[in-house]
Amino acid sequence: MTGLLRLLKPFLLRIGLVLLAWQAVFSLLLTNTLLFPSPLSVLSRFFELLFGMQILGSLLSTLFKLGVSLSVGSVFGILLGVALAHWTLLYETVFPIADFFRSIPATALFPLFLLVFGLGDVTNIALSAWVCILYLSLPVSKGLRETKETSLAIAIVFKKSNLDILFKVKLMEALPALFIGLRTVASLTLVLIIVTEMFIGASSGLGKELIDASYTYDIPKLYAIIMIVGIIGYSLNLLVSEIEKKTIHWHTKQ
Amino acid sequence: MNLVSIDGLVKTYPAGNANRTDASVTVFDRFAFSMKKGEFVGIVGPNGCGKTTLVKLIAGIEQPNSGSISIFGKSPEETRIGYVPQHTGGILYPWLNAVENIAFAMAGHETEAKAGAMGALSELGISHYADSFPYQLSGGIKQLVSIARAKLFGPGLFLFDEPFNSLDYHNSFLVENALLKLRKENATALLVSHDIQSAVLLCDKILVLTKKPARIAMLLPVNLPGERSIDMRFSPELNIVSGKIFNALQGMADDRIVALA
Numbered sequence: 001m002t003g004l005l006r007l008l009k010p011f012l013l014r015i016g017l018v019l020l021a022w023q024a025v026f027s028l029l030l031t032n033t034l035l036f037p038s039p040l041s042v043l044s045r046f047f048e049l050l051f052g053m054q055i056l057g058s059l060l061s062t063l064f065k066l067g068v069s070l071s072v073g074s075v076f077g078i079l080l081g082v083a084l085a086h087w088t089l090l091y092e093t094v095f096p097i098a099d100f101f102r103s104i105p106a107t108a109l110f111p112l113f114l115l116v117f118g119l120g121d122v123t124n125i126a127l128s129a130w131v132c133i134l135y136l137s138l139p140v141s142k143g144l145r146e147t148k149e150t151s152l153a154i155a156i157v158f159k160k161s162n163l164d165i166l167f168k169v170k171l172m173e174a175l176p177a178l179f180i181g182l183r184t185v186a187s188l189t190l191v192l193i194i195v196t197e198m199f200i201g202a203s204s205g206l207g208k209e210l211i212d213a214s215y216t217y218d219i220p221k222l223y224a225i226i227m228i229v230g231i232i233g234y235s236l237n238l239l240v241s242e243i244e245k246k247t248i249h250w251h252t253k254q
Numbered sequence: 255m256n257l258v259s260i261d262g263l264v265k266t267y268p269a270g271n272a273n274r275t276d277a278s279v280t281v282f283d284r285f286a287f288s289m290k291k292g293e294f295v296g297i298v299g300p301n302g303c304g305k306t307t308l309v310k311l312i313a314g315i316e317q318p319n320s321g322s323i324s325i326f327g328k329s330p331e332e333t334r335i336g337y338v339p340q341h342t343g344g345i346l347y348p349w350l351n352a353v354e355n356i357a358f359a360m361a362g363h364e365t366e367a368k369a370g371a372m373g374a375l376s377e378l379g380i381s382h383y384a385d386s387f388p389y390q391l392s393g394g395i396k397q398l399v400s401i402a403r404a405k406l407f408g409p410g411l412f413l414f415d416e417p418f419n420s421l422d423y424h425n426s427f428l429v430e431n432a433l434l435k436l437r438k439e440n441a442t443a444l445l446v447s448h449d450i451q452s453a454v455l456l457c458d459k460i461l462v463l464t465k466k467p468a469r470i471a472m473l474l475p476v477n478l479p480g481e482r483s484i485d486m487r488f489s490p491e492l493n494i495v496s497g498k499i500f501n502a503l504q505g506m507a508d509d510r511i512v513a514l515a
Contacts (some may be wrong), residue, residue, distance in 0.1 A: 148344055150339050150340070150344050150345065151344065151347065153310070153313070153315045153337070153339060154337065154339065154345075154347075154358075156313075156314065156315055157313050157314065157315060157335055157337040158337075158358065158359045158407060159334075159361075168358075169347070172347070172349045175349075248349070249387075250348040250349050250387050250388070250389060251348065251349075253387075253389045
């Protein structure tokens with residue numbers, strides 16, 4: 001417990017300073033107190049929503065969509081990356097097209113996905129998974145195609161099979177590229193889920209709670225939900241970062 | 255019978271390849287060479303003359319345009335070859351520790367492979383590095399791990415591509431000792447090196463290659479008295495042989511020497 005407190009101390013101190021500054025701004029009436037409520041009212045709403053189970057359904061809905069999008073998107077993204085790396089003709093045909101699509105803001109594809117999948121969670125998940133696939137397949141395929149000559153030469157001389165070369169050499173060397181893609185999709189997927197929940201008539205989700213709070217002028221709730229979304233995003237990035245450190249420690253320390 | 259026999263070897267790289275030239279590049283044009291079992295042969299020559307290409311062709315990593323390469327009467331793909339690549343190319347897999355890198359060379363069960371790898375490390379006196387990853391190892395230790403991996407593969411032929419490249423004196427000393435040990439065990443090896451003195455110390459003969467298309471400028475037997483050891487590095491006999499090679503290389507730089515054969 002002491003160790004945990006010591007770990008959290010600098011973090012808590014910084015948060016404390018931010019809250020003090022926030023309270024000072026509020027107390028000195030330096031801004032519109034309706035749109036910029038006191039930290040106390042926001043925090044009490046935050047704990048009320050979280051521990052009072054008021055938004056449990058929405059929280060679970062968002063987390064479910066996030067989980068499914070990331071899982072489906074990652075699996076298909078990696079598989080597509082392997083396929084692109086393996087077939088040069090496919091790579092040379094698909095890569096420039098995929099690169100073009102990557103430049104299109106995902107939100108611009110809302111109407112198209114809405115037409116294809118209709119209203120509801122499936123559209124949210126489909127759009128987020130699509131972005132995952134796009135943002136993962138390209139770095140994975142590039143990473144696989146750029147396996148070092150010496151790494152391949154060693155495997156060839158030691159008579160390794162093509163499967164061994166793929167899994168034990170090429171994929172391992174492509175892991176740093178994969179994690180670059182994963183860090184990008186982790187943040188991007190959460191953004192898309194929240195935004196699609198806000199604007200594609202979702203029946204539940206933190207995005208819907210945000211829009212509802214803004215329509216009813218429940219400003220402390222608005223801030224509280226933003227904090228919850230922020231915690232989810234931060235935790236997701238932290239998780240990816242920790243997995244990356246443990247999986248490719250050899251790359252970060254080279 | 256020759257262990258390694260190369261005859262009529264032709265190797266050409268198309269335009270725009272690694273050499274970044276507009277025209278195609280011929281590295282070998284009907285090149286021939288042979289070596290016997292138990293010989294340590296050194297290959298020296300100017301930069302870009304094809305030394306590494308020759309090693310890759312013998313290892314089966316690249317294919318010749320025409321000609322034949324046989325080892326024990328078989329093709330390189332059919333032969334077990336102990337390949338120790340250039341240090342600058344990343345000679346160990348960074349995601350595997352030392353013992354796992356060596357075990358990679360072995361087929362079969364992981365436990366047996368790791369046991370064999372530990373044995374190989376102990377033979378070289380570096381078993382305490384077993385759990386270390388390449389980023390934790392010096393250049394010399396990485397080379398020793400690479401040599402242990404090649405040895406564990408149980409090859410009939412070793413190929414060393416610039417094993418002393420980028421190594422300081424101490425690490426070069428470690429690698430030289432390991433190669434001397436292999437020499438004492440009657441290993442057959444081809445050693446590419448810019449370090450002429452190390453090549454002379456370790457080898458029974460030295461092949462001096464010309465610029466591309468590479469030919470043999472000189473085939474120099476190395477007759478040093480007694481058993482080879484590190485102490486011989488400063489012997490007069492070694493310096494005489496090194497001097498002949500240096501003159502040959504200088505002659506090539508001055509375009510005085512074209513080819514012997």
